[in-house]
Amino acid sequence: xxxxxxxxxxxxxxxxxxxxxxxxxxxxxxxxxxxxxxxxxxxxxxxxxxxxxxxxxxxxxxxxxxxxxxxxxxxxxxxxxxxxxxxxxxxxxxxxxxxxxxxxxxxxxxxxxxxxxxxxxxxxxxxxxxxxxxxxxxxxxxxxxx
Amino acid sequence: xxxxxxxxxxxxxxxxxxxxxxxxxxxxxxxxxxxxxxxxxxxxxxxxxxxxxxxxxxxxxxxxxxxxxxxxxxxxxxxxxxxxxxxxxxxxxxxxxxxxxxxxxxxxxxxxxxxxxxxxxxxxxxxxxxxxxxxxxxxxxxxxxxxxxxxxxxxxxxxxxxxxxxxxxxxxxxxxxxxxxxxxxxxxxxxxxxxxxxxxxxxxxxxxxxxxxxxxxxxxxxxxxxxxxxxxxxxxxxxxxxxxxxxxxxxxxxxxxxxxxxxxxxxxxxxxxxxxxxxxxxxxxxxxxxxxxxxxxxxxxxxxxxxxxxxxxxxxxxxxxxxxxxxxxxxxxxxxxxxxxxxxxxx
Numbered sequence: 001x002x003x004x005x006x007x008x009x010x011x012x013x014x015x016x017x018x019x020x021x022x023x024x025x026x027x028x029x030x031x032x033x034x035x036x037x038x039x040x041x042x043x044x045x046x047x048x049x050x051x052x053x054x055x056x057x058x059x060x061x062x063x064x065x066x067x068x069x070x071x072x073x074x075x076x077x078x079x080x081x082x083x084x085x086x087x088x089x090x091x092x093x094x095x096x097x098x099x100x101x102x103x104x105x106x107x108x109x110x111x112x113x114x115x116x117x118x119x120x121x122x123x124x125x126x127x128x129x130x131x132x133x134x135x136x137x138x139x140x141x142x143x144x145x146x
Numbered sequence: 147x148x149x150x151x152x153x154x155x156x157x158x159x160x161x162x163x164x165x166x167x168x169x170x171x172x173x174x175x176x177x178x179x180x181x182x183x184x185x186x187x188x189x190x191x192x193x194x195x196x197x198x199x200x201x202x203x204x205x206x207x208x209x210x211x212x213x214x215x216x217x218x219x220x221x222x223x224x225x226x227x228x229x230x231x232x233x234x235x236x237x238x239x240x241x242x243x244x245x246x247x248x249x250x251x252x253x254x255x256x257x258x259x260x261x262x263x264x265x266x267x268x269x270x271x272x273x274x275x276x277x278x279x280x281x282x283x284x285x286x287x288x289x290x291x292x293x294x295x296x297x298x299x300x301x302x303x304x305x306x307x308x309x310x311x312x313x314x315x316x317x318x319x320x321x322x323x324x325x326x327x328x329x330x331x332x333x334x335x336x337x338x339x340x341x342x343x344x345x346x347x348x349x350x351x352x353x354x355x356x357x358x359x360x361x362x363x364x365x366x367x368x369x370x371x372x373x374x375x376x377x378x379x380x381x382x383x384x385x386x387x388x389x390x391x392x393x394x395x396x397x398x399x400x401x402x403x404x405x406x407x408x409x410x411x412x413x414x415x416x417x418x419x420x421x422x423x424x425x426x427x428x429x430x431x432x433x434x435x436x437x438x439x440x441x442x443x444x445x446x447x448x449x450x451x452x453x454x455x456x457x458x459x460x461x462x463x464x465x466x467x468x469x470x471x472x473x474x475x476x477x478x479x480x481x482x483x484x485x486x487x488x489x490x491x492x493x
Binding site: 058061063066067068069070072 | 278279281300304306307308310311312346349350
């Protein structure tokens with residue numbers, strides 16, 4: 001059974017929608033900034049659902065007033081990693097929240113290889129199942145997920 | 147709704163019009179006030195009609211009222227406001243209008259209002275609709291230039307990102323360039339600054355400020371910087387009459403007023419002070435008034451048992467001003483005296 005018929009990673013907000021345009025991304029950033037969130041840009045070439053911590057592209061951006069600054073960083077990241085997954089995260093520093101309030105993917109490779117099911121035979125013919133990201137089949141430096 | 151807002155990925159491609167409409171709705175003018183003004187201004191054909199819908203007129207009036215002197219600066223702001231109005235009229239007729247380059251350099255002697263105007267400029271440009279957020283980020287060399295290799299670029303970029311949507315004010319900008327040290331990191335900051343000033347013209351306005359002669363040297367050694375700045379504003383020294391009006395305004399803001407004879411004494415004070423060393427225009431006036439307030443305070447403090455009226459507490463009397471050393475020095479310098487005082491701390 002295919003649970004993801006369109007072959008797209010669905011993680012974070014808006015991931016079932018078509019890719020947001022830059023103007024739409026800017027609007028989301030504006031919303032977050034109005035709420036006082038700090039945006040950051042992260043990228044990865046391994047979109048495994050358990051890969052929680054992606055690589056940071058620069059520091060989180062505190063005290064911004066306008067989306068243009070985040071968009072600038074995003075464009076730099078796209079230029080550097082055109083074939084990686086890139087996501088924007090908004091950190092809410094309110095006391096007792098102190099966690100990510102928004103997160104959405106803003107860049108994807110052209111071809112997303114998706115995941116395979118791995119069966120591992122264990123004690124007493126028990127089968128353990130896990131998910132394997134096809135994108136990580138090649139060694140890190142040679143992955144061309146696009 | 148006839149068509150869904152979003153199509154499912156992999157299904158038929160969305161109609162081309164949709165994306166364009168989204169872009170128009172989202173990208174052009176996020177500022178609600180100017181966005182509303184722009185959409186209302188659809189049928190306007192005269193300057194007055196546009197002025198009624200924008201804040202340009204109010205901004206110009208306020209500027210005239212709040213800032214004393216500074217004629218060249220006001221004239222330039224009026225030009226910028228006029229361009230905004232005309233651009234709106236042009237847009238109504240379908241003529242393409244591109245946002246003008248608004249980077250500025252403020253040069254002038256100490257105390258001529260460079261920083262004050264820069265603070266106001268962010269608000270003015272915001273109300274005219276040229277910058278989206280209208281905040282001001284004031285920095286000096288230390289905020290832009292790093293301590294070691296590789297430190298400068300992230301530092302400068304961070305400041306630039308914070309300033310996006312507003313005004314970046316670089317005070318004493320000539321310190322960025324140190325010609326005596328060719329490995330100085332200031333050059334790196336200048337290069338990043340130039341790049342952003344060129345590419346993100348719609349996103350932020352950079353204002354460089356500094357003393358005239360040193361800024362001229364700075365621009366001579368960085369011609370790229372000079373050519374990317376559209377507005378070179380020179381702040382003239384204030385004439386004596388303007389300084390007196392500035393003093394009036396400062397006292398009024400702090401709920402003080404001149405007592406009988408005090409205003410004339412202060413006028414005399416300004417006349418002497420201009421000729422003496424380290425004169426810093428409005429800043430000298432402010433310092434002089436602060437010292438007069440100190441003298442007023444100790445004069446009142448001496449009267450332990452007196453019940454003060456509001457007049458007592460708000461009045462700067464003539465002796466408070468006459469006690470200044472400036473008068474003594476001026477007297478010492480006059481021809482009938484041979485005594486010379488050290489004028490360096492003559493405030």
